[in-house]
Amino acid sequence: MSTADSRLQEPARGGPDDAREEANARLTRLRRRIDEVDLLILQHINERTLVVEEIGKVKREFGLPIYEPKREDDVYRNVTGNNQGPLPPDAVRRIFERIIDEMRTVQRNRMLAEQERVKAESAKGPGSK
Numbered sequence: 001m002s003t004a005d006s007r008l009q010e011p012a013r014g015g016p017d018d019a020r021e022e023a024n025a026r027l028t029r030l031r032r033r034i035d036e037v038d039l040l041i042l043q044h045i046n047e048r049t050l051v052v053e054e055i056g057k058v059k060r061e062f063g064l065p066i067y068e069p070k071r072e073d074d075v076y077r078n079v080t081g082n083n084q085g086p087l088p089p090d091a092v093r094r095i096f097e098r099i100i101d102e103m104r105t106v107q108r109n110r111m112l113a114e115q116e117r118v119k120a121e122s123a124k125g126p127g128s129k
Contacts (some may be wrong), residue, residue, distance in 0.1 A: 045099065058109035060114060066107045072100055104128055 059066060079096050080089040087095075 013072055048099070049103065052103040053110060056110050059107065060111055066104055066111065075100065 027057070056066070076093050076096060080092050083089055084091045
């Protein structure tokens with residue numbers, strides 16, 4: 001067990017107030033770490049979203065469908081096959097199902113916005129800006 005792990009698991013010394021203060025101090029440190037990890041996750045999700053937007057542009061340009069079940073299966077295989085825990089594979093899959101669902105929504109919304117923009121421009125007629 002590492003020193004950091006043992007500090008988190010050592011029983012507090014002293015009376016109940018000391019124990020409560022020690023517990024609160026440990027929880028505060030751990031929650032700060034969670035907050036930092038959450039921001040890293042958010043950064044990576046937003047980076048993934050930028051790539052998904054580029055994929056959506058290619059799909060729009062070539063008239064390809066948003067939903068590609070085979071590709072999604074590839075993603076699930078990739079993340080569950082490379083998962084080293086402690087999350088079980090079914091939990092990893094559920095998380096990525098949600099992420100992929102949101103990414104599909106991003107692609108769909110961009111595609112609809114582009115269609116509306118094209119429709120509005122064509123309704124203006126030639127020569128109008």
